Amino acid sequence: MHSIARQPRPPAAERNGAPRILVVDDSRAQRMVLAATLRRSGYEVFEADSGEAALEVAQEHGLHLVLSDWMMPGMSGPDLCRALRQREGGDYVYFILLTSKNERAEIAEGLEMGADDFLTKPVSGDELRARLNAGNRILDMQGELTAKNRLVEDTLNELQRLYDLVDSDLREARKLQDALVRDRFHDFGVGQVSLLLRSSGHVGGDLVGFFRASQTQIALYSIDVSGHGITSALMTARLAGHLNTASPEYNIALSHTAGDFYRVLPSDVVVTRFNDLMSNVIETEHYFTIVFAIVDLNSGDVQLTQAGHPYPAVQRKNGTIEYHGNGGLPVGLIDGAGYERVSLHLEPGDRLLLCSDGLTECHQPSGALLEEEGLARMLADHHDVRGPALLEQLVADLAEFHGSDAFPDDLSAVLFEYAGK
Template identity: 45%
Template structure:
């Protein structure tokens, strides 16, 4: 008979004789645990078996290998320990009273614990169908009884690698979650800044509608993003003239918006800063010829602002009494004049955008706004809003909108135009939309 082994004050030689297979003690005495690497971290193993002797034998092997060991005599105790102590490994016998090993594994997997538990089934079953059933129940590995210490520890080391990968993934996920939280916080701060920038940009155009004697001017500014590169507005030149302008800076976003803000100062409501104005020999403010203003802005873009961007523009100086308008078109879509009787005229000849060529020339032209007429200047974000087939509204589409909204005026008309354009494009807005609408009352007020 083998020499008794003392463990925790107990003598277990009689238990080992009942383990159900020969040579257990000799195998136990041959374990070369010192040659096995220690488990990474502080791994905890739960041994589940209704046989006390089998649990004790496995516990000896595991503790000598450096593992922390817990024992359960059945599935009910095992489930409680899983919830309370969160083991890293479970070694479970297949056949136990009540719940079997595969059923226990399935239940643990169903409980959805946060940390992955590496589950090894101990079984005397060698049939491939039984092994497949155990693995399909959620087990990671299995060992056939009788189990040698070297094979058991080798399987645990393989599980160690899986758990180490899980630890790395969890650590990476934690870092990723922290990074995402920081990005969300930064995005919220950026959104707040962009919302404030949008409000400031909207403020550049002043009131959405203004009045100059018999004329009403309505503005639309709808960026494709938080902020955009379009700008419209109007200002008084003197007691009998006023100016209107529309600008569309190339590109989108912050860079375009910053250039727009810079250009807004050139059309400031403060007459002593407005580049469109000068003081005549009588000390009165007058409008520079529109073509002269375009040449000045072109020179400013190319020599002082040092930017690769450019912009399109329409600027008009309008006489309140006669309705005579002097206008320059610099690459901006054609202004549309709707006469009181409903007729439509497209004005201008295109022209070069501002900020592209130092040698660019600009020409102004004149027309008259009669009582009951209205002038619409819209950006290419309105003209070129394509539908699914690539069709754009263009001048004909805008003419149709004006014709179908004969009884709609002011801000209501430009808003109606926007909804019509968005309906045409399926709700997609690829570019900033802006417009300025000048309407002359049918009868003097």
């Protein structure tokens, strides 16, 4: 059983701010000499007569400065140093070895076992104070670093908490945005509509959809709001409200005639009305591109207006690809901008594809873009694939082209396949 000798502590007023040190030596006389020197230098001194006792004292009082003899029965000074270093969760301890050894190899051994410094017996009071002053400076810097690390850790934990909260909100927002496109496939008998909407992040700025414009007409639209993230997603939600047939009086593409009857406006008028809305009602720095098309299910005639969106593609029954449209300015850039209407005709077996630039501007690892030519090759390769399966195949081909399915932009498309009567 090892005894622990500790001198009476001075009054609290004297202890306030005094550095504390643990002196470890199996020689009581040597401890007394060192302790007297240290107290004269303003230290609060704790004593232990063995390495085992020193571990208890250091743990009990949270001591960070240790002056220990090298040679002691049982646990040596280097062994004590290593044991202190291996404690879990303990703050840094500045450890000085006292030794009569003066060979470099032995001193190096002590330093390798974790000691910070060493003093050769007999100890000079001036040298002891100088070494301890250096140790205290290091402990002060270590304490400041620890405090800053804890502040950084607390800040990171708070940021993680906020991130998790935002991430949870964005996941819910993703569900709400997906609900804007409830029906991803619809069969009108003489034609089928398939939709693709895949955000590159939690939420995106693309919007696709369709609605029955009259007994014989359907409207198709593909929209891409500038930017990414929450503000773009909010814009798509507002635009979706202006194309909702559940409240036709608010649908920007419909005009009231009489009673409960509405008629669909020409495609260029619809896009112009959107531009007026963005310029005069919705005050935002965002703009969007769009293709708005009206399909006559009886005749196969299509009128469409392109405003900054990729060119609509028509794949004929025989597999040939055509691009239609005239470019046009994005919506919301210039007040009073004009838009043109383009007409085309679908024969039974033909199909029309409206897609965002997330497809055509997707790039290879080398930086080369897919563009319209690459999209045409994909459509040609899968001429016999129909409906949602074709859109899934396009995404798979695009992932192979890009080298990853982590696409840099939102992907969206409207596929209309005309069967005719």
